[in-house]
Amino acid sequence: MAAITVQNVTRIYQKYSSRHRFKTFKSALIKRDFFKSLKPDELVTALKEVSFKVEEGTAFGVIGENGSGKSTLLKIVTGIVKPTSGTITVNGKVSALIELGAGFHPEITGRENVYINGIMLGLSKREINEKFDEIVRFAELEEFIEAPVKTYSSGMYMRLGFSIAINVNPDVLLVDEVLSVGDASFVPKCLDRINDFRRRKKTILFVSHDLASVRKICDKVIWLKEGVIQTIGEPNRVVDAYLQDVADKQEEDFEKRIRQQETVQEDKYDENRRENRWGKREIEIKKSVTKNLDGIEKHVFSPRDGMIIEMEVEAYSEIKDFAFGIGIFNSQGICCYGTNTILEELEPAFISGKGQVTFKIDRLNLVNGTYYLDVAVHKRDGYPFDYHRNLYSFLVSSHEKGTGIFLPDHSWKFSSNIRVKRTGEKLDLER
Amino acid sequence: MLRLYNNLKDLYKYRVLIQNLVSRELKARYRGTVLGFLWSFVNPFLLMVIYTIVFGLIIGPKDPAFGDSPWKYALYLFCGVLPWTWFAASSIESANVLMVQGNLIKKVMFPVEILPVVVVISNFVHFIFGIPILLIFVPFLGKQYTLFLLFLPVVILVQFVFSLGFSFLVSSLTVHFRDIKDILTNMLTFWFFATPIIYTETLLTERNSKILDLWMNLNPMTHIMRGYQNSVFFGEMIRWKKLGITFLVSVVFLFIGYYVFDKLRDSFPEEV
Numbered sequence: 224m225a226a227i228t229v230q231n232v233t234r235i236y237q238k239y240s241s242r243h244r245f246k247t248f249k250s251a252l253i254k255r256d257f258f259k260s261l262k263p264d265e266l267v268t269a270l271k272e273v274s275f276k277v278e279e280g281t282a283f284g285v286i287g288e289n290g291s292g293k294s295t296l297l298k299i300v301t302g303i304v305k306p307t308s309g310t311i312t313v314n315g316k317v318s319a320l321i322e323l324g325a326g327f328h329p330e331i332t333g334r335e336n337v338y339i340n341g342i343m344l345g346l347s348k349r350e351i352n353e354k355f356d357e358i359v360r361f362a363e364l365e366e367f368i369e370a371p372v373k374t375y376s377s378g379m380y381m382r383l384g385f386s387i388a389i390n391v392n393p394d395v396l397l398v399d400e401v402l403s404v405g406d407a408s409f410v411p412k413c414l415d416r417i418n419d420f421r422r423r424k425k426t427i428l429f430v431s432h433d434l435a436s437v438r439k440i441c442d443k444v445i446w447l448k449e450g451v452i453q454t455i456g457e458p459n460r461v462v463d464a465y466l467q468d469v470a471d472k473q474e475e476d477f478e479k480r481i482r483q484q485e486t487v488q489e490d491k492y493d494e495n496r497r498e499n500r501w502g503k504r505e506i507e508i509k510k511s512v513t514k515n516l517d518g519i520e521k522h523v524f525s526p527r528d529g530m531i532i533e534m535e536v537e538a539y540s541e542i543k544d545f546a547f548g549i550g551i552f553n554s555q556g557i558c559c560y561g562t563n564t565i566l567e568e569l570e571p572a573f574i575s576g577k578g579q580v581t582f583k584i585d586r587l588n589l590v591n592g593t594y595y596l597d598v599a600v601h602k603r604d605g606y607p608f609d610y611h612r613n614l615y616s617f618l619v620s621s622h623e624k625g626t627g628i629f630l631p632d633h634s635w636k637f638s639s640n641i642r643v644k645r646t647g648e649k650l651d652l653e654r
Numbered sequence: 655m656l657r658l659y660n661n662l663k664d665l666y667k668y669r670v671l672i673q674n675l676v677s678r679e680l681k682a683r684y685r686g687t688v689l690g691f692l693w694s695f696v697n698p699f700l701l702m703v704i705y706t707i708v709f710g711l712i713i714g715p716k717d718p719a720f721g722d723s724p725w726k727y728a729l730y731l732f733c734g735v736l737p738w739t740w741f742a743a744s745s746i747e748s749a750n751v752l753m754v755q756g757n758l759i760k761k762v763m764f765p766v767e768i769l770p771v772v773v774v775i776s777n778f779v780h781f782i783f784g785i786p787i788l789l790i791f792v793p794f795l796g797k798q799y800t801l802f803l804l805f806l807p808v809v810i811l812v813q814f815v816f817s818l819g820f821s822f823l824v825s826s827l828t829v830h831f832r833d834i835k836d837i838l839t840n841m842l843t844f845w846f847f848a849t850p851i852i853y854t855e856t857l858l859t860e861r862n863s864k865i866l867d868l869w870m871n872l873n874p875m876t877h878i879m880r881g882y883q884n885s886v887f888f889g890e891m892i893r894w895k896k897l898g899i900t901f902l903v904s905v906v907f908l909f910i911g912y913y914v915f916d917k918l919r920d921s922f923p924e925e926v
Contacts, residue, residue, distance in 0.1 A: 303761070321761050326764070335681065338674065593786065595916075
């Protein structure tokens with residue numbers, strides 16, 4: 224049986240808040256343009272004809288970028304927000320971990336808040352009496368339960384909220400990005416509790432940006448993009464498709480940014496340019512681009528990708544003393560690598576007219592971040608012909624999380640008395 | 655109509671929640687103060703002292719009902735100011751309550767309609783705390799207890815129904831038109847002086863002005879205040895007919911207020 228059935232749900236929001244409406248209310252009185260506020264360009268479609276079913280006893284994940292309609296969907300399932308059109312049916316008691324401790328009153332004690340919040344979530348006083356110790360114990364707030372909630376830290380606040388909501392013992396649990404506040408010891412506890420739910424064959428609807436958790440917890444995932452279901456299916460497949468989409472978008476943004484920078488630079492005065500580019504240009508680097516190994520111009524790379532730096536150069540006379548150089552800097556200005564043709568014992572013979580210089584990196588092996596490129600052509604003694612300082616940049620992006628500069632190819636190995644598990648694996652398979 | 659009735663009946667279902675929220679409101683209000691709950695008594699008492707000094711001693715009552723006694727006048731004043739405070743405070747708080755508790759509306763599945771109810775009830779509790787103060791002062795300020803005190807609960811009931819309807823209306827409309835909050839504050843001041851609270855009804859009726867008479871009769875607060883004054887101050891029978899009509903009007907008003915609230919309910923999560 225389906226625990227949650229969502230059918231053709233559309234939700235449209237007014238783009239502006241009531242403040243704007245006031246403007247139209249006032250202008251409606253003055254200009255009599257009563258219908259202006261109904262113009263379609265002032266509406267935002269948060270969800271568009273979304274349909275899916277969540278079977279009883281499954282964990283269902285919802286992923287997507289900010290503003291893709293995830294939270295709206297959850298609010299509609301909870302019943303807080305009504306869909307503009309479409310229907311929604313939920314079987315069983317629902318508890319939502321959306322805003323933990325939303326109903327807490329700061330002035331009264333934790334104990335009193337547990338009772339009021341519990342009643343708000345549909346528990347009777349007797350049920351709360353029974354569960355009270357468990358709630359406090361789980362929240363690890365035994366010492367503070369008699370203190371006013373306003374004295375709590377945000378973590379304590381959230382723990383108490385989570386503890387109450389999870390002890391409501393619902394048939395359907397809705398979780399929205401709530402685990403982000405918890406500390407390193409509380410989050411696993413919460414995840415354990417959520418897994419406990421799965422084991423007891425309860426239904427979970429899980430909204431998160433933490434893709435590792437989604438992979439870990441969910442049986443099925445839907446990916447929302449701009450309010451429309453993009454893909455629905457097996458977690459790893461959907462998460463990978465989503466990550467690919469994010470990478471594509473990054474590339475696009477980065478290119479846009481570079482293009483903007485270029486136009487800005489052209490507008491700048493020579494004075495400013497001198498800082499970034501100098502030399503008399505007897506040999507000129509007319510253009511420099513970064514490409515992937517397939518020769519396609521690119522600005523976003525994975526650490527395992529190779530990169531080609533291609534320079535178009537022109538020498539205005541025949542020159543016999545020259546060297547080409549490359550430098551890669553990270554965003555803190557630390558030189559990650561620098562080299563030139565002289566250092567690599569490539570003795571110059573001659574250069575004349577137009578030509579191309581290509582610098583190929585087989586594997587970047589850099590950690591995530593923005594990097595800046597120096598490209599230069601100069602004399603053996605360092606006299607610059609044309610020096611481009613940090614004029615080009617590229618982005619290394621991946622879900623590998625190591626820090627530093629260098630990302631070597633690596634792997635872990637453990638002897639048999641040490642057991643680890645991959646985050647992507649489901650906890651159920653563990654024991 | 656039936657749906658409205660059923661919805662109002664649902665309020666009964668939430669009585670435990672309402673009860674808890676009211677006690678939370680009351681606990682939170684005086685938490686951290688030295689006098690704590692005593693403030694519920696001290697506030698109306700001090701208010702009475704101030705009104706007595708200003709209107710009783712400085713301005714001086716002219717009405718024959720007080721027989722030139724500022725003490726009697728103080729008692730008369732208190733009969734009206736105390737319930738008026740309940741009404742005004744719950745109206746102003748209602749105008750804010752949906753915005754203040756926006757978290758509950760936006761983030762939790764919560765029966766929103768109980769918020770104005772909680773406001774009216776928690777102010778009602780404060781009012782109830784003031785009643786003993788009022789009654790204690792009756793013999794000291796030159797009046798006697800009469801059997802008509804027994805009608806006090808009837809008057810309170812009428813005011814309760816009227817306040818509730820007004821709160822529903824104000825709270826839901828303010829979400830869309832925030833100006834109401836400011837309009838309301840001024841309107842309540844005007845309303846206060848337009849109701850026989852600091853003066854007696856006769857002051858207006860003896861002018862023989864049709865407009866004034868009409869206003870007096872149309873203003874539900876006139877009849878409610880008169881109810882308090884009759885049973886505590888004048889020691890007279892409450893005016894059954896007028897108060898009865900006021901009650902009926904209040905019930906209708908409650909339905910209208912709830913109807914508007916119910917109509918606007920779906921827009922709350924978006925607008926607060």
